[in-house]
Amino acid sequence: MRSGHTLPELLTVAAFAAAITAIAAPRLLAARDQALVRDAATEIVSALDAARAAAQRSGTLAFARFDTLTGAVRVTVERDTLLVLPFGAELGVSFRTTRDSVMYGPSGRGYGAANSSLIVRRGEAVDTVFVSRLGRVRRSR
Numbered sequence: 001m002r003s004g005h006t007l008p009e010l011l012t013v014a015a016f017a018a019a020i021t022a023i024a025a026p027r028l029l030a031a032r033d034q035a036l037v038r039d040a041a042t043e044i045v046s047a048l049d050a051a052r053a054a055a056q057r058s059g060t061l062a063f064a065r066f067d068t069l070t071g072a073v074r075v076t077v078e079r080d081t082l083l084v085l086p087f088g089a090e091l092g093v094s095f096r097t098t099r100d101s102v103m104y105g106p107s108g109r110g111y112g113a114a115n116s117s118l119i120v121r122r123g124e125a126v127d128t129v130f131v132s133r134l135g136r137v138r139r140s141r
Contacts, residue, residue, distance in 0.1 A: 013052050040093045040120045041127040041139055043085045047073040048102065048129075048137045051132040055104035061111075065101040067120065068094075102131050110135020135138040 043086040048064050054077045055062035062077045071088010074081060088094060099116040128140045 029040045030124065030133075031079065033123040035090045037093055037120050037122050037125040037127045040087045040091050040095065040122075041118075041129050042050075043087045044073055044118055044120070044129045045137050045139065047075055047083060047085050048131065048135075051075045051102065052104045052108050052135060054082055055106055056108045061102050061106075062104045064104075065096075066097045066099070068096055071095060091122070093120050095120045104135055108135065 024080055051062045051064040058077050060078060062075065062082075065074045065076065066072075067074065070086065071094060072084060072086040074085075075083040097116060097118045099112065101112070102116060103111045105111055110131060110133065115133055118129040118131075120127045120129070128139065130138050130140070132138075
């Protein structure tokens, strides 16, 4: 006599696995989206910090430019590009902003920021990066 599982037993286990997957999948996808949005917001903050540090180090103006179509941040000092972060394509997020760039002076102070907001989104997950008119950066979580 052979030992094994019957077809009804296998179907019961398959149905149970499908039910567990159906319950867990949306939460896993939402957690993935939130993690990707958080990573993108962290990259934006690091780009702004890099622009500020570059302005202080070089003693001239530095810019963080935001390209919402490609989802990238570009940090430039004079004609030199110091950093390009194409997080939109890499992380699959989109973002919008109230300004297309933030400029930092040699003292590290922001110019033209005027309380800018950068909103990063993927699915239902959203994170916002705020830049004060002095160039200070903070995030809402």
